[in-house]
Amino acid sequence: xxxxxxxxxxxxxxxxxxxxxxxxxxxxxxxxxxxxxxxxxxxxxxxxxxxxxxxxxxxxxxxxxxxxxxxxxxxxxxxxxxxxxxxxxxxxxxxxxxxxxxxxxxxxxxxxxxxxxxxxxxxxxxxxxxxxxxxxxxxxxxxxxxxxxxxxxxxxxxxxxxxxxxxxxxxxxxxxxxxxxxxxxxxxxxxxxxxxxxxxxxxxxxxxxxxxxxxxxxxxxxxxxxxxxxxxxxxxxxxxxxxxxxxxxxxxxxxxxxxxxxxxxxxxxxxxxxxxxxxxxxxxxxxxxxxxxxxxxxxxxxxxxxxxxxxxxxxxxxxxxxxxxxxxxxxxxxxxxxxxxxxxxxxxxxxxxxxxxxxxxxxxxxxxxxxxxxxxxxxxxxxxxxxxxxxxxxxxxxxxxxxxxxxxxxxxxxxxxxxxxxxxxxxxxxxxxxxxxxxxxxxxxxxxxxxxxxxxxxxxxxxxxxxxxxxxxxxxxxxxxxxxxxxxxxxxxxxxxxxxxxxxxxxxxxxxxxxxxxxxxxxxxxxxxxxxxx
Numbered sequence: 001x002x003x004x005x006x007x008x009x010x011x012x013x014x015x016x017x018x019x020x021x022x023x024x025x026x027x028x029x030x031x032x033x034x035x036x037x038x039x040x041x042x043x044x045x046x047x048x049x050x051x052x053x054x055x056x057x058x059x060x061x062x063x064x065x066x067x068x069x070x071x072x073x074x075x076x077x078x079x080x081x082x083x084x085x086x087x088x089x090x091x092x093x094x095x096x097x098x099x100x101x102x103x104x105x106x107x108x109x110x111x112x113x114x115x116x117x118x119x120x121x122x123x124x125x126x127x128x129x130x131x132x133x134x135x136x137x138x139x140x141x142x143x144x145x146x147x148x149x150x151x152x153x154x155x156x157x158x159x160x161x162x163x164x165x166x167x168x169x170x171x172x173x174x175x176x177x178x179x180x181x182x183x184x185x186x187x188x189x190x191x192x193x194x195x196x197x198x199x200x201x202x203x204x205x206x207x208x209x210x211x212x213x214x215x216x217x218x219x220x221x222x223x224x225x226x227x228x229x230x231x232x233x234x235x236x237x238x239x240x241x242x243x244x245x246x247x248x249x250x251x252x253x254x255x256x257x258x259x260x261x262x263x264x265x266x267x268x269x270x271x272x273x274x275x276x277x278x279x280x281x282x283x284x285x286x287x288x289x290x291x292x293x294x295x296x297x298x299x300x301x302x303x304x305x306x307x308x309x310x311x312x313x314x315x316x317x318x319x320x321x322x323x324x325x326x327x328x329x330x331x332x333x334x335x336x337x338x339x340x341x342x343x344x345x346x347x348x349x350x351x352x353x354x355x356x357x358x359x360x361x362x363x364x365x366x367x368x369x370x371x372x373x374x375x376x377x378x379x380x381x382x383x384x385x386x387x388x389x390x391x392x393x394x395x396x397x398x399x400x401x402x403x404x405x406x407x408x409x410x411x412x413x414x415x416x417x418x419x420x421x422x423x424x425x426x427x428x429x430x431x432x433x434x435x436x437x438x439x440x441x442x443x444x445x446x447x448x449x450x451x452x453x454x455x456x457x458x459x460x461x462x463x464x465x466x467x468x469x470x471x472x473x474x475x476x477x478x479x480x481x482x483x484x485x486x487x488x489x490x491x492x493x494x495x496x497x498x499x500x501x502x503x504x505x506x507x508x509x510x511x512x513x514x515x516x517x518x519x520x521x522x523x524x525x526x527x528x529x530x531x532x533x534x
Contacts, residue, residue, distance in 0.1 A: 007230060008173045009485050010192065010478055011426040012185060014419050018193045021417045022047040022164075023410040024403075025183055025195055027171045027224065028203030029054040031146075032374025032395035032402075034153040036201050036363075037163050039403025044410055045162055047195060049169040049186055051204075051219050054154050065139035065261065066149070066396075067132070067389040068103035070124050074134040076101055083390060086131045086289045087383020088509035089525055090237070095380040098361060099390075099397045106396040107138060114152035116140060128264040129388035131289035137261065137389045142326045149392065170482050171223065174200065174231040174370065177420045181231060181369035187482065196420075198413045199406035202228060202357060202365070202372040203399065207241075210490050210497070211350035212441075212448040215244055215257040224376040226489035228357045229496065234366040234531045236378040237355035238493070239500035242386050242510045243453050244351035245269075245293035248344065249308040250335050255349050258311060258328060260388050263287060265324060268312045269297070270343065271304050291385045291510045294348040298453045301347065310343035348453050352391060354382045354510065355500070358529070363402030366531075371406045373398035378527075384509025427478055434477065439470060440487050443494060451498055456515045460502045467495050496530045503528055 022045045026033050029050030040046050069079050079100045084091050111117070117138045118125040127137040140148035157163055169188040174181050175196070183197040204224025208216025229235055246258040246269075263269070263286040268276050281296035282288035288296075297309050313321050318340035322329050329339050337344060356377045363371045374395040381394050450463035471491055479485055506520040507513050 006424065006427070008185070008424040009230075009488055010172055010185070011424050012192055012194075013423050014194060014421075018191065019419055020047065020193060020195045022195065022197050023199070024406050025049070025197035025200045026203060026403075027184060027200065028205060028374070028376070029165070029167070030203060030205055030374060030395065031149060031153065031392055032399040033201070033203035034150070034157050035396050035399030036203060036371075036373055036403035036406070037157055038160065039400045040162070040407040041411070042160070042162050044407050045164070047164050047166065047197070048157075049166045049171060049184075049188075049195070051168075051170055051223070053167050054150070054165070065127060065137040065145040065389050066103075066107065066392040067136055067387070068107045068138060068393065069100070069136055070104065070107075070138065071126060071135060074136050078133050079103075079136065082131055082133050083381070083387045084383070086385050086387040086509075088385055088519070089521065090383035090508065090527065092380025095361060099381050099394060102397050103393050106393065106400065110149060110152065110396070113156040115149050116152075118142065127261045128287070129260040130263060130284075130287050130293060131387045132264075132389075137264070139261065142324050144327050146392065170485070171204070171227065172485060174227050175420070175422055176231045176367070177422055179232065179368060181367050182420055182422075184227075194419070196417060198369075198410040200370050201363070201402050201406050202370060202376055203374050204376045206353040206375040207490070207493055208350040208353070210444065210447050210494055211241075211452070212444040213247065213255055213347070213349040215247055215255060215349050215351045221486040221490055222353075222493035223486065223489045224372075225353075225356055225496075226492040228365065228367070228370070228372070228376070229492060229530070229532050231370070232367055232532055233370060234358045234529055235356060235496060236358045236527045236529045237384075237500075238496045238530055239504050239511050239528065240354035240382075240384055240509060241350055241451070241497065242290060242352040242354055243294045243348040245290055245297055245348050246311060246346040247349035247351075248331065249347045250345060253335060256328075256331050257349075257351070258344060258346055259325070260290070262311060262313065262325065262328070265321075266313075266316055268315070269293070270310050270312050271300055272306045272310070273304075274312075277309075289385055290388060291512075294453050294510070295512055297346075297348055308345045308347040311346055312343050313339055314341050314343075316340075350448075352386055354378070354384070354386055355497070359398070359402075361401065362405040363398050364405060371402040373402040384511060434473070436479075436483050436487055439474060440490070443467070443470070443487075443490060447494055447497075451494075451501055453512065455501055455511070455513050457502065457513075460498055463498045464495070464502065467491060467498060471495065500528045500530060
């Protein structure tokens, strides 16, 4: 950790701040955070803080669905094997078994809380995505599964009298004392508040905004990863950023996700000449796992010297396509693309952060008093490559475990609340010449070029040196607002990602080193940890 960064991002004095107290503090309002809140015992008070509005999470934008063994022809062992195979020998099998066997129970909870999944003749309408051997993906509203799940979860959560939700509340840092977490420092209503909690659960999502090309919403700036790192919690697998193969690529538009379910329904991937190329890279063709498809697309783009490839659905029934993918059809229509007849331009984009804060099967981190669930974690479920539609499932299972575990631990603690002697002094810093937007954009471009789909030692080392130079003056500064804090978080996490990618001298899952193209189980069938020594 560079000496230029202090333990906390902002100066504060407990004598001058507002204080709030709760049994359980949950940071993040996506599916993991909402599920964790509902797992806390009713007699325990919960404060759930979210960076913006509850709807602005990666969970809300999940199109494909949630994987669960539902059909009688499918079995848990099938789903387990699919997950292990996709994960490149780095999955924790016990975790995989636990999550997949809990799936039907967690899906049933969603239904009981008001989620409506698409059905046919009274049975779930199941889709299939890359890497899955069976149709087992439950979806809602065609291609708006996350939106429907989050809608139902918000409505259900708001009914619970013990849960207080604070929107537009930015968590600056975790509060730690004697190697234990005691809550967090929150920026809300233009002022700092110290929220003291018996137990804290981190559910802050991912870090896709580190990349120029990303499917993630603007809130995904690695805040949770960074604050956990500063607090001394262990991180792992930070080299494994999953790139979604098919992101809408139109100049001037946002990089909208084009769900993998399209390929599951029979869409073809073709280059600008109309050539269907996936069979050259994998026998499963378009239904290969995401890492393989992303690598194939990038290589095809390079060979053809073309900025994208295309999804072709013109051979499928037009009415069925429009019924299954209404949201994508509407998004593409804005740019004059008829998805039933025209080819959809796509290319990979940063999508899901596999690495994160290490947790056990209960959701406990290495830092006492801190739990975590969802994309901010490294749970062992995904290994080196996440199987499609396992992420919402992980959020449900680990959200439930972390919420229940934190609640039980809070019950064991006394009802004595106190303000601990934690403070951070003001330092002088000249910010007049610091262009936050320029550095942020430069970082995104650097990460896309050097730590993107294809990697090599020269580019990664250049990125490491550049990030270190930026850190010298950016991390030393005490920024006045959220924009600056987000940049500091992004720099902190970018460094751990680049360093881990440099360290892993092999190719595995989503991590493809063109200078080390083979998987090396003899040396690298292991996890790479990162932590700050407090």
